[in-house]
Amino acid sequence: MATIEYEPVIGLEVHAQLRTRTKVFCRCPAAFGAPPNTHVCPTCLGLPGALPALNREAVAMAVRAGLALGCTIRRVSRFARKNYFYPDLPKGYQISQFDEPLCEDGSLDVPMPDGTTRTVGIERAHMEEDAGKNIHGGVASQGLSLVDLNRAGVPLLEIVGRPDIRSAVEAAEYLRQLRAALMFVGVNDGNLEAGSFRCDANVSVRPRGSSAFGTRVEIKNINSFRFVQRAIEWEVAHQVATVSAGGRVAQVTKTWDDVEGRCNVLRKKEGSDDYRYFAEPDLPPLTVSDAFVDAVRAAPQSLPAARRARYTRDLGLSDNDAKVLTEHPALAGFFEALADRTGDPKRAANWVCNAVKTGFASDGLDATFPVTLEQMAGLFARMDDGTLSGKLAKDVYAQLAGTGDTVDAVIARNGWRVVTDASAIEAECRAVLDANPRQVAAYRGGKRALLGFFKGEVMKRTGGRADPKVLDAVIAALLDA
Secondary structure (H helix, E strand, O other), X not given: OOOOOEEEEEEEEEEEEOOOOEOOOOOOEOOOOOOOOOOOOOOOOOOOOOOOOOOHHHHHHHHHHHHHOOOEEOOEEOOEEEEOOOOOOOOXXXXXXXXXXXXXXXXXXXXOOOOOEEEEEEEEEEEEEOOOEEEEOOOXXXXXXXXXXXXXXXXXXXXXXXXXXXXXHHHHHHHHHHHHHHHHOOOOOOOOOOOOEEEEEEEEEEEOOOOOOOOOXXXXXXXXXXXXXXXXXXXXXXXXXXXXOOOOOOOEEEEEEOOOOEEEEEEEOOOHHHHOOEEOOOOOOEEOOHHHHHHHHHOOOOOHHHHXXXXXXXXXXXXXXXXXXXXXXXXXXXXXXXXXXXXXXXXXXXXXXXOHHHHOEEEOOEEEOOOOHHHXXXXXXXXXXXXXXXXXXXXXXXXXXXXXXXXXXXXXXXOOOOEOOHHHHHHHHHHXXXXXXXXXXXXXXXXXXXXHHHHHHHHHHOOOOEOHHHHHHHHHHHHOO
C-alpha cells in the first residue's frame, strides 16, 4: 500500500511591540523591567470611568511598519473589543482591530538557506494593546500565581502572515527577516527575551498536491527562532502520524515545552465568534490622512532586502556576506562606516563578518562591538602601507579587541612589523630548504604544490612577519635555481 506524502502548511502571527515611550491608550511608560505593577493607571487597569486616548506615535510606527512590508494603509480603520477572560487582562477585553485593520495585503521576501527566495504574503498588520503577564510559581512568588500589569496597554502591531510557509526552516527564516525589517525601520527592538517580539504558529498538514487546508493547530507565544523551528517540526510530525494512522487532528491551542521537547495542549482553539467582537464604543474610527502617510513614508529608512541588493550589486559582496551584515542595523551601520572610511567594501565585509561579528553583542537595538571604527581603520592603514601582513593583522586584532589600544601601540609592544629585507628572508628560506631536502627534491621533480608548504614554514620561522611578495620571489628563485 502506497504511503500518502503530506506537506506542512504554516502561517505565523507575530506580536511586535512598538517602540513608543508610553502605552497605546494612556500616558504610562511602556519601558520594560520596572518593578511589578508600577507602570499602571486607571486606564490600563480598566477601572470604571477611565477612557482610552490613542497614542499618535504608535499609529505612525504602525504605518511605518506597514509601508516597510508593502501593505496598503487603510485611511479609515476601526478598533474593536476582543472579549475573553484571563487574569492578565484587567478589562475583560482587549482593544484590538478586527475587520477593518490599519494595514493589509503586504509581503516579505525571505532569502532561504539554499539560495532561493520565498515571498511570504502578509494578510494584515493591525494595532492592539498588550495584556499583562502572569507569573506562576517560583521562589519570588512563593508558589503563587501573580499578575504584573506593567505590560498591559503597551502598543502592539500584530502581523498576520498568510499560510505560504512550507517548512519549519522557512518559518524560522521568515521570523528572522521580519524582525530585521522592523528593527531597521526603528519600530521594534527585536528583543525576544523581553517578549517584545513573539510569535504564534498556525500549523496544519495536507496530502501533497492538495489545495484544501487541514485542521489548524495554534502554538502560542514562542519567543525564540530555535523554539519556533523545533515546535513546528514536532507538531508537523505529530499531525502526520495522527492522520496516517486514520485519526483526526483536533483544533486546539498548544504551547511549546522545550524541556520535554514537545507541544502540550493548552485549550480548545477559539474562533472569531468566541471573542464576540464589537466596535470599541470609547474610540472613534482611526482616520489617517494622505499627508500623514506621506510624512511617514518620507522618513529615511533602508530595509534589509534593499541593503542586501545594494551590497551585492554595487559593492560586489557575496550573498552570504550581505545576509550576515543585515542581521542587525548596528552591524550594517558599522560595516558601511568602515567601507566608506577605507574605500574597500570587500575587505570591510570580510573583517566584519569573520572577526568583528564574533565579539558583537546586541540587546534589542542597542549593540556593543569588540573594536572601534578608528581601530579598524588603523588596522587597514597598516596593512596598506606594508607594516602588517594579513597574518600579523589578525594577531594585532586579537590584542585590540576589548581594549582602548591603538594599532601602532600593539605593533610597537610586540615588535610586529613585516620583514621586507630580502637578504633576511633569503636566510630563512635557505634554512627551510636545508631542513627539508626530500620536499625540495619532490618539488623539483614536479610536485609544484609543495610551494605552499615552503612558504608556510618560512612564515612560521618569521612569526608571520615575512613580506608575502618578497617571500614569493625569493623562495621561487631558490627552488628553481
